Amino acid sequence: MSNPILQVENLQICVRKKPGVLILRGVSFHVNAGETLAIVGESGCGKSMTSLAIMGLLPDAVEKLSGTIRFKGRELPITDNRAMRKVRAAEIGMVFQEPMAALDPLYPVGKQVLEVIEEHEKLPRAMAWARVIDLLTKVDLPNPETLAWSYPHKLSGGQLQRVVIAMALACNPDVLIADEPTTALDVTVQAQIMRLLKRLQRDTGVAIVLITHNLGLVAHTADRVMVMYAGNKAEEAPTRDLFLNPRHPYTRGLLDATPNPERASAQGGVLREIPGTVPSIADPMPGCRFAPRCPNASDLCHARFPDPTYEGAHGYACHHPVTDARV
Amino acid sequence: MTNPLLRIDDLHVSFRVGKEMIHPVRGISLHLNRGETLALVGESGCGKTTLARTILGLQAPSSGVIEYDGNDIAGLDRFQLKRFRPHIQCVFQDPFSSLNPRKRVEQLIREPLDIHQIGDKSTRLKRAHQMMERVGLPIDWGRRFPHEFSGGQRQRIGIARALVMQPDLLICDEPVSALDVSIQAQIINLLWELKRDMGLSYLFISHDLMLVETFADRVAMMYKGEIVETGPARQVWSNPQHEFTRRMIDAIPVPDVTRPTPPAFRIDAE
Numbered sequence: 295m296s297n298p299i300l301q302v303e304n305l306q307i308c309v310r311k312k313p314g315v316l317i318l319r320g321v322s323f324h325v326n327a328g329e330t331l332a333i334v335g336e337s338g339c340g341k342s343m344t345s346l347a348i349m350g351l352l353p354d355a356v357e358k359l360s361g362t363i364r365f366k367g368r369e370l371p372i373t374d375n376r377a378m379r380k381v382r383a384a385e386i387g388m389v390f391q392e393p394m395a396a397l398d399p400l401y402p403v404g405k406q407v408l409e410v411i412e413e414h415e416k417l418p419r420a421m422a423w424a425r426v427i428d429l430l431t432k433v434d435l436p437n438p439e440t441l442a443w444s445y446p447h448k449l450s451g452g453q454l455q456r457v458v459i460a461m462a463l464a465c466n467p468d469v470l471i472a473d474e475p476t477t478a479l480d481v482t483v484q485a486q487i488m489r490l491l492k493r494l495q496r497d498t499g500v501a502i503v504l505i506t507h508n509l510g511l512v513a514h515t516a517d518r519v520m521v522m523y524a525g526n527k528a529e530e531a532p533t534r535d536l537f538l539n540p541r542h543p544y545t546r547g548l549l550d551a552t553p554n555p556e557r558a559s560a561q562g563g564v565l566r567e568i569p570g571t572v573p574s575i576a577d578p579m580p581g582c583r584f585a586p587r588c589p590n591a592s593d594l595c596h597a598r599f600p601d602p603t604y605e606g607a608h609g610y611a612c613h614h615p616v617t618d619a620r621v
Numbered sequence: 622m623t624n625p626l627l628r629i630d631d632l633h634v635s636f637r638v639g640k641e642m643i644h645p646v647r648g649i650s651l652h653l654n655r656g657e658t659l660a661l662v663g664e665s666g667c668g669k670t671t672l673a674r675t676i677l678g679l680q681a682p683s684s685g686v687i688e689y690d691g692n693d694i695a696g697l698d699r700f701q702l703k704r705f706r707p708h709i710q711c712v713f714q715d716p717f718s719s720l721n722p723r724k725r726v727e728q729l730i731r732e733p734l735d736i737h738q739i740g741d742k743s744t745r746l747k748r749a750h751q752m753m754e755r756v757g758l759p760i761d762w763g764r765r766f767p768h769e770f771s772g773g774q775r776q777r778i779g780i781a782r783a784l785v786m787q788p789d790l791l792i793c794d795e796p797v798s799a800l801d802v803s804i805q806a807q808i809i810n811l812l813w814e815l816k817r818d819m820g821l822s823y824l825f826i827s828h829d830l831m832l833v834e835t836f837a838d839r840v841a842m843m844y845k846g847e848i849v850e851t852g853p854a855r856q857v858w859s860n861p862q863h864e865f866t867r868r869m870i871d872a873i874p875v876p877d878v879t880r881p882t883p884p885a886f887r888i889d890a891e
Contacts, residue, residue: 336801337772451665480664481828485872485885493888507801510831510874514882537878551806552876555834555855564810565835568803571771 298324299501300348300386300469305361307343307352313359315576317343319525319583320361325469330495330502332516332533334509334548338572339522341505345471348503349388350378366468384414387462387500391474393454397446403457404430404442410464429460433490452483456490463494470495473505488515509552513537518607521545524572524583526599531608541608541615544568544584549620582613590614624691625652626790626822627676632685632695634668634675645671647846648685653790658816658823660833660854662869663843669826672843673792676824677711678702689790707737710783714795716775720767727753727763730781737786752781756811773804777811784815794826809836830873834858842866 301324309315318340325331333341346352348363350372363370365385371377382388390396397406407426411417417425430438433456446454455475462470472491476484492515495502504516512519512533520530521542529542540546547568570587573579582588585595592614600613634646645668653659663669674680676687678697687695689708697705710733713719720729730749734740740748750760756777767775776796783791793812797805813836815821827833833840834854842850842857842865849863861867872885 336803481830482664482868482872482885485874485883489886489888492886496888508874509802509876513876513878513880514874514886534878537876548802549876551803553809553829553831553835554876555831556875556877564813565806567806567810569807571773571804 297327299327299366300325300503301362301364302344302348303362303364305344305347305363306359307340307347307356308359309575310355310357314578316359317356317525317575318347318361321522321525321527323520323527323530325501325503327468328495328499328501329517330492330504330515332504332506332512332519333522334506334512334519335522335528336507336548336572338524338575340525341522342473344522345388345473345503345505347372348471349382349386350375379413383410383462383467384465385467386469386471387465387467389455389458389462389470389472389475391477393451393458393478394446396458397454399446402443402445403449403454407442407457407461407464410461414465425464426460429464430457432463432494433457433460434486435460450483451479452486455479455483455487459487459490459494463498463500466498467500469501469503471503471505474507475504476511477506477508484511491515509549521548525575526583526611527602527609528584528612529608529610531610535608537620539608539619541610542584542612543588543590543614543616545610546616546620547587582611590616626655626657626690627653627824628686628688629676630686630688632672632675632687633683634671634680635683636680645846646675646682649843649846649848651841651848651851653822653824655789656816656820656822657839658825658837660825660827660837660840661843662827662830662833662840664828664869667843668846669843670794673711673794673824673826677709677792678706703737707733707786708788709790709792710786710788711792711794712776712779712783712796715799716772716779717767717799719779720775722767725764725766726758726770726778729767729778730785733782733786748785749781752785755784755815756781771804772800773807776800776808780808780811780815784819784821787819788821790822790824792824792826795828796825797832798827798829805832812836830854830858830869831875842869 303322305318305321307318335341363372404426407429408422411422411425427438430442435441435456476487516533519533519536521528523544529545540549550566551568568587573583581596581598582600585591594613600611602609602611630650632646632649635642635644661669675682682695727749730752731745734745753760758777797808825837837854840854840857841848844865850857850866858870861870871883
């Protein structure tokens with residue numbers, strides 16, 4: 295299946311007025327209609343910056359150096375805030391990590407969903423309100439008519455995230471970006487929210503970009519995965535392929551470092567760690583940024599950044615890819 | 622059963638929040654053997670942090686027994702408590718808010734020794750430096766401030782600060798949940814080595830079932846202020862007796878594509 299609805303090409307983002315300090319170092323990827331793409335990586339790898347760039351919400355401290363973002367074939371005017379207001383929610387919706395921070399504590403939650411609808415569509419108030427209630431029903435909130443008048447502090451974390459999802463889907467976007475949507479929630483609530491997202495996807499055909507560091511979530515909810523490291527795309531592959539046959543040593547390290555009791559006994563009861571830390575974004579290293587931590591690294595890795603290699607849908611940027619499959 | 626290091630019997634804790642009385646710990650009994658890692662697992666608001674605070678003497682129990690090495694510690698006055706505190710230390714969840722940003726790292730690690738007036742100044746500094754080395758921090762970073770360190774390194778500072786008192790029991794309250802996976806593995810391995818080398822016992826508070834099974838000897842499942850189930854992790858997971866344990870296990874996404882998707886994630890099951 296290849297029907298890209300969102301295409302990001304060679305996106306470079308740097309600290310404002312410091313083109314040498316790159317946060318995204320030329321990232322390219324696409325999202326197909328109706329699929330779930332997971333973007334995985336650790337803090338500072340650029341996964342959140344990628345999503346903010348797509349939404350045109352880059353913080354003032356950074357700027358786009360180069361690259362294009364295309365939605366349904368046309369380029370998104372990500373630096374033009376007024377133009378982007380028409381895109382947000384209507385075409386690309388977003389769910390944030392902290393539902394409490396995404397909602398205004400001074401307005402009833404229903405009003406906040408209403409605001410999204412009225413921003414994009416001219417509808418009589420009564421019809422718009424009926425849609426709010428319908429949306430709150432669709433995200434499985436109990437007693438939506440009453441709950442719509444509740445203030446955020448009266449709702450639990452899981453309920454708030456459902457409201458945020460209702461807001462994100464209020465205008466039937468084609469793409470939903472979910473940036474760590476369940477990180478602040480308990481595991482049982484996390485499962486409910488992920489199931490809700492999958493069901494809404496089945497019913498509306500919305501494509502989901504799931505940004506997360508939780509590999510367990512990825513294994514059971516994503517169609518494809520992109521792994522990022524220090525501002526670069528390290529690897530991308532269909533989910534099953536990535537877990538069973540990772541080619542980039544970083545992906546392999548990440549999978550092996552994740553607690554998994556089934557594999558633990560073979561590792562002697564402790565976790566396999568990736569030594570060292572992520573390099574500073576100001577560090578002008580010419581080669582692969584994972585090289586200092588990599589078991590396979592050679593002089594070539596320190597000298598030159600590897601070009602991406604593709605084997606079908608499976609791509610990776612590495613001079614010395616992992617060859618043995620995980621068992 | 623041999624004499625446990627920590628024994629808690631029918632512990633209740635309640636306190637006032639505004640006009641309401643809340644009752645976060647409702648009759649908990651558990652024991653922790655010497656050299657053991659006991660994981661306390663539960664969802665937010667189940668009372669696990671309150672239980673930890675009560676064991677540390679930061680919160681007074683309303684009734685019940687807390688025995689440490691056979692001695693009752695629930696009823697200590699503040700002088701006795703101060704003398705007792707070196708035995709149980711704590712590593713906190715957030716390595717950013719738990720370190721005073723205005724103190725240098727070697728000062729932070731030395732501080733517990735200063736408070737308890739152990740040794741002279743140069744001995745304390747030497748002990749702080751030894752601890753830094755033990756947790757994998759270069760000694761010449763001792764003059765730096767916490768903001769100059771990454772999350773994982775700060776958690777090492779927190780561990781050094783807790784262990785400088787040479788406690789027997791370390792309470793770890795979600796020590797790695799704020800860290801990235803690769804760094805989490807480094808810290809867990811460090812805790813594992815320290816336990817082996819220093820003969821420590823851990824009360825390990827977590828909500829990560831996969832991590833707990835890898836790291837802990839036994840788990841205690843906590844739900845709404847009560848311990849609903851205890852036992853070795855593998856045994857509890859494979860044959861959960863309580864509804865809460867079952868619900869939690871069904872919701873864990875195992876990072877393995879060859880395993881079936883857990884029931885709580887499946888939309889065809891609705």
